[in-house]
Amino acid sequence: xxxxxxxxxxxxxxxxxxxxxxxxxxxxxxxxxxxxxxxxxxxxxxxxxxxxxxxxxxxxxxxxxxxxxxxxxxxxxxxxxxxxxxxxxxxxxxxxxxxxxxxxxxxxxxxxxxxxxxxxxxxxxxxxxxxxxxxxxxxxxxxxxxxxxxxxxxxxxxxxxxxxxxxxxxxxxxxxxxxxxxxxxxxxxxxxxxxxxxxxxxxxxxxxxxxxxxxxxxxxxxxxxxxxxxxxxxxxxxxxxxxxxxxxxxxxxxxxxxxxxxxxxxxxxxxxxxxxxxxxxxxxxxxxxxxxxxxxxxxxxxxxxxxxxxxxxxxxxxxxxxxxxxxxxxxxxxxxxxxxxxxxxxxxxxxxxxxxxxx
Numbered sequence: 001x002x003x004x005x006x007x008x009x010x011x012x013x014x015x016x017x018x019x020x021x022x023x024x025x026x027x028x029x030x031x032x033x034x035x036x037x038x039x040x041x042x043x044x045x046x047x048x049x050x051x052x053x054x055x056x057x058x059x060x061x062x063x064x065x066x067x068x069x070x071x072x073x074x075x076x077x078x079x080x081x082x083x084x085x086x087x088x089x090x091x092x093x094x095x096x097x098x099x100x101x102x103x104x105x106x107x108x109x110x111x112x113x114x115x116x117x118x119x120x121x122x123x124x125x126x127x128x129x130x131x132x133x134x135x136x137x138x139x140x141x142x143x144x145x146x147x148x149x150x151x152x153x154x155x156x157x158x159x160x161x162x163x164x165x166x167x168x169x170x171x172x173x174x175x176x177x178x179x180x181x182x183x184x185x186x187x188x189x190x191x192x193x194x195x196x197x198x199x200x201x202x203x204x205x206x207x208x209x210x211x212x213x214x215x216x217x218x219x220x221x222x223x224x225x226x227x228x229x230x231x232x233x234x235x236x237x238x239x240x241x242x243x244x245x246x247x248x249x250x251x252x253x254x255x256x257x258x259x260x261x262x263x264x265x266x267x268x269x270x271x272x273x274x275x276x277x278x279x280x281x282x283x284x285x286x287x288x289x290x291x292x293x294x295x296x297x298x299x300x301x302x303x304x305x306x307x308x309x310x311x312x313x314x315x316x317x318x319x320x321x322x323x324x325x326x327x328x329x330x331x332x333x334x335x336x337x338x339x340x341x342x343x344x345x346x347x348x349x350x351x352x353x354x355x356x357x358x359x
Contacts, residue, residue, distance in 0.1 A: 098136040101152030102127040105141050105165070110148065112352060113167075114341065119145040119334040140168070145334060146177060170351050173270060176209065176332050179347055180267055181356035182257075182320040189264025190237045193271040200230035207234075207271040210306075210330035214274060217305035226297045227279030231286060231326065235268040257359070258322050265359075267310060272330045290325040302328050303336040308347065318346045318355040 095103070105127050113120045121144030129152065131137035136152045150165035169177035171184075173191045180186055196205035199214050206214065214230075221228045235243065241263035247256035267273030278284050278294040289295050299309055310329040311321045331339070331347070344350035 096133040097152065097154075098129050098131070098133045101129050101136040101139050101150075105139070105148055105150065110143075112165075112342075114338055118338045118341075119332070120148075121145045165352065167351055170353065176207075176272060176330060177335065177351075178270055178272075179351060179353060180265060180270060181348065182261075182265060182359045183354060183356040185264045186269060191264075191269065192236060193234070196234055196271055199233055199274070204230045204233040205271070206274060206330075209332075210272050210274070213306045213330055213333075217302065217307065220301065220305065221279075221294065221297055224297055224301075226292075226294045228276045228294055228298070229279040229284070231275040231277045232268065233274045234271045235266065237263050237269060240264075240266045240269055257320075258316075261321075262359070267327075267329055273310065274328060274330075275324075275326045276328060277326060286324075286326045290323070295325045298328065299325065303340045304333070306330055306333040306336050308336055308339055310347065312345055315346050317357050318348050320356045320358065 110120060124142045124144060127139055127141040129136035129139040138149065139152060140147055140149050147168040148165055149168045167177060169175040170179040171187070172178055173180075173186045174193075178186075193207050195208060197208050197211045198204065199206050199211045205211070218228050240261065244256060244260050244262050247260040250256075251259070261267070263269070275286060276294075276298065277286055277289055278292045281292065281294075283289065283292050298307075302309060307328040307330055309325060310327050311319045311324040313323040313325075316322060329347070335350075339347070339350050342350065347353075348355060
């Protein structure tokens with residue numbers, strides 16, 4: 001019989017002898033050491049992985065967010081940024097002739113009247129010009145104390161150059177700033193103020209504002225012991241015509257024109273001019289007024305009350321009239337103070353108007 005397919009019988013058990021205790025202790029120590037080494041290797045690998053991950057995130061996250069402080073940009077963003085069109089610097093257009101003309105008043109002309117510190121005061125609106133942008137014809141600007149009008153220079157290339165300027169009120173007979181002389185008649189020549197009040201009895205009258213200022217000046221003169229009196233105040237067109245013809249009859253036309261205004265050209269006709277004389281003393285006439293204490297006081301103090309000596313000595317070629325220390329003209333306290341502060345000798349000079357020696 002064969003044994004194919006049959007299970008072999010197990011060999012008999014052979015009993016082993018027990019290992020010594022020293023061997024067992026050595027084997028246990030070896031196994032403990034091996035476990036410690038495995039743990040150290042595992043800890044090192046984990047730490048290395050963590051460090052690599054942190055380093056990768058430190059580089060990748062700011063780049064993805066576009067906030068890589070100090071790091072060089074990646075190639076792709078650089079290519080995109082460089083493909084954007086660079087803005088072309090634009091040159092501001094050259095100012096038009098109208099813009100240059102409108103700028104003129106704020107850069108030069110108002111300095112003549114001491115700007116915002118003088119009688120003009122602050123501007124109440126911007127300058128405006130008529131005409132086209134290329135050819136402005138007339139510009140104006142309003143201020144607290146008056147309106148300026150100027151004709152722009154055709155050759156001006158920068159603000160504040162060229163042109164002529166006037167105070168509009170110097171042409172308006174209804175204002176306190178009207179300037180009348182041999183080249184500047186009243187408009188109309190028969191002009192008469194709408195309201196007049198007495199300054200020395202019923203026969204001598206002036207505009208209310210001038211009359212009030214004259215009374216204040218007379219009070220000041222009296223306190224200074226140099227009393228004043230009115231010789232001649234307002235004269236109507238017809239009265240001035242009679243006065244002028246009287247001078248012509250007595251002295252001839254040439255001499256008359258040096259000492260008396262033709263009708264329509266007289267400051268007396270505005271209601272703002274007045275001839276004063278000494279109220280007391282040995283001289284109470286115009287002819288000797290210049291030698292009196294009153295004349296000296298008027299020359300020194302009239303501006304405080306809003307008056308100027310209209311025809312000063314040495315200015316005959318500008319005013320067109322002989323020296324008249326007795327003739328004072330009301331312009332208001334602010335303008336009178338400005339005339340004094342700027343050192344202007346005449347109202348023509350102060351307002352930049354041409355001399356008016358002859359008609």
